[in-house]
Amino acid sequence: MLEMMETKVGRDAPPPHLAVYGVRKSFGGVHALRGVDFEVARGEVMALVGDNGAGKSTLMKVLAGAHPADEGKFVMDDKEIEVASPHDAFSHGIQIVYQDLALCENLDVAANLSLGNEPVRPGWTFLPRFLRPIDELAMEEKALEAISRLQVRTLRSVRAKVGGLSGGQRQAIAIARAVGADSSVVLLDEPTAALGVAQTRQVLDVVKRLRETGHAVVYISHNLKDIFEVADRITVLRHGGNVATWRTEVTTPDEIVVAMTTGLNEGKQKDAG
């Protein structure tokens, strides 16, 4: 199985920015990941697909530090790193946008983008940082910059409450928050799952912008149409293991569906499991 993967990724693959090798993760008796290899390069959108229970979400959470791996090696730019907590992931520039987005609907866009890291006005040093006045103007400038970097055109004001925004706009805000925090790897969990056609278009445009700005993007989705539009490479997982990684232009949705549902070779896959 491993050999097959090497032949598929092999020569054409760009040098990875973040790579993990042999990741294992069990929950009680359930082996969610059984030695998965995965990599993503800068300026690349790597799609992660698989049937339900294939281990996509678990791998995503391992990458984000939300579930520490039982076993496995993390390599970032050829240096081995440790990711055992969300904070570790954050400090290495790995950001995740969960499906539920985790935005505060009662706050405005600018406040959401700076949440937990609000700029404060200079001076006021006699107060502890959490009681110093927030520099609202700097916060808005920061938000405008993040929004314009991702070219979220439909957003009228960074002072609008998130509660009044559309699904696509919210997704874009959540992505902007992840990107704003000095990140190099952005993990997107089903970003278009609940969106209509126009909203999906908007989010896919944002994902393309992320690639242009040199981020390493990991994109989980069930929607192969979206994946074939936006991804550079596609990694298929099945039963907690790798099936293979393809470059998008040399494969077809049919091939991916077959890989997701039956693996490359039914017999071998069963042996591996």
Add this chain to the structure above:
Amino acid sequence: MPAETVASVAERFRLIRETRFGAFVPVLLALVAIWTYFGITEPAFISSRNFYFLFMQSAVVGTLAVGITIVLLLGDIDLSAAAGAGVCAALMAVLIVAGVPGPIACLAAIVLGIVLGSMQGLLVAYVGIPAFVVTLAGLLGFQGLMLKILGIQGAINMRDPFVRGLTTISLPPLAGWGLAAACIGLFALFLLRNQAQRKRRGLELDTVVTTWGQIAFFSLMVGAAVLTLNSYRGVPLMVVLLIGITALLGWVTTSTPFGRSIFAAGGNAESARRVGINVRHIRVAAFGLVGMMAAVAGIVGASRYASVSFNAFAGGPLLLEAIGAAVIGGTSLFGGRGSVWNAILGALVIGSLGNGLDLSGASAADKLMFSGAILLLAVAIDAVSRSGAVQAR
């Protein structure tokens, strides 16, 4: 997007509520309606003397409501605030009787309030008991503690000039006007400077009408209040203190990272946790602040009633009026929405209603039923505007 093109009445109403003064609109309308009604039916209601006493009567409820607003913002509730106020007032009274100077006794009461509040906060945040249960236990326990401190008579008279002075001193008319002018000047300066900075940095600007509208609105409110109070005895020191404390808490809750965390945790605790906000610390601090405000309310109550008695604080009317005031002011029981300023306006609504019904000779039964109806109406508005926000997705 259909929800954007079809701006329903509810949607517009919600948008108005999201502006700086917009959240005041419903409660101000309620206040105007109540004042108009009683102004017509009971001419004595709109006398400046009556307004003076209305402001003073609302001070205790208002102080407590400002504190309770802070936990409501988190989506929690504090049922023990009034009983806590009683405990703090009782401690202060006992200390003063024992010969401790008034200011130090007040300080001790405030420290006790913060400790009691933070302890409840610890139980809520770290042990994970729902705030409702913790503070219900607090309500019972504090009532007992208060009885214990007050001793068998259940009341201590308050003659200390410092404490009494808090609610008996009024500013001379000229000082009242000076203060009003200073407030209006600072408000205008702040808004205009903010606007100028926005222009310089190329940020989105408020329209000129909005800016000057806000200044005019603020001036009108402050001016009318000072004019009314000055034509009786002048602006009470208590009102100045209450507005000062509210301004401070208003600033802390809206303009500091700490306050932002309160709103974030109340709006979406999971989101707050993920961005690295320690929701537990925030919760303990919020309960500590409620405890502090409860102690202040206890001191104000002791000063106003010239005694500390079990009946004045325990039982429930004070607590329910304070929670009612916060909610009528527009603070959501679901967390994440509201403001301490609204609590003051809510306290005025409750106070006006009680005062007006008293003047018109309504029975206690009518008063209770009226208060219940108003509270229900306020929560209904909250629930409707909340579901409006959900539908706008």
